[in-house]
């Protein structure tokens with residue numbers, strides 16, 4: 001805790017951040033002021049959503065009686081604008097992390113893969129004749145008669161109804177749940193990358 005405070009003193013918020021994270025990971029009981037100081041640190045390194053979480057935690061734990069109550073209120077005010085920016089930005093998720101293009105579908109939201117229904121053969125066995133191409137009927141003299149299957153014209157196979165013979169099936173990308181994008185670990189600056197260079 002001392003180390004974290006010293007890091008904050010010298011404006012080394014990245015260092016303070018990793019000290020706080022180690023502290024949390026250590027499972028030791030955390031000092032009462034820790035969530036507040038961590039929230040201040042997270043604000044400085046632009047992790048606004050995280051900052052708001054720890055600030056709320058601090059206020060929840062200490063109410064009006066916390067030694068940093070005033071500072072906490074001020075931080076709450078300072079958080080408003082960056083949190084609004086995150087909400088309004090289309091380039092980042094609701095926590096403020098930049099979206100990146102899904103690597104599986106390359107942003108297309110769908111992927112083309114081998115047709116699962118026909119196992120990429122393009123044809124499936126005819127269901128009416130069980131693939132034989134013939135249908136049997138018993139006539140009135142109890143003699144079995146053979147007829148060509150009408151459904152498959154005697155071929156015993158039908159064009160795959162899913163891929164219609166293309167062998168490919170287009171389905172929603174599982175990696176990005178069909179959104180075409182994934183969250184990254186980069187904090188968003190809410191500025192569109194320029195494509196002119």
Ligand SMILES: [Zn+2]
Nearest residue numbers: 102105173176
């Ligand atoms: Zn995808």
Ligand SMILES: [Zn+2]
Nearest residue numbers: 126129149152
């Ligand atoms: Zn048939």
Ligand SMILES: [Zn+2]
Nearest residue numbers: 115118160163
């Ligand atoms: Zn198919």
Ligand SMILES: [Zn+2]
Nearest residue numbers: 089092188190
């Ligand atoms: Zn953004």
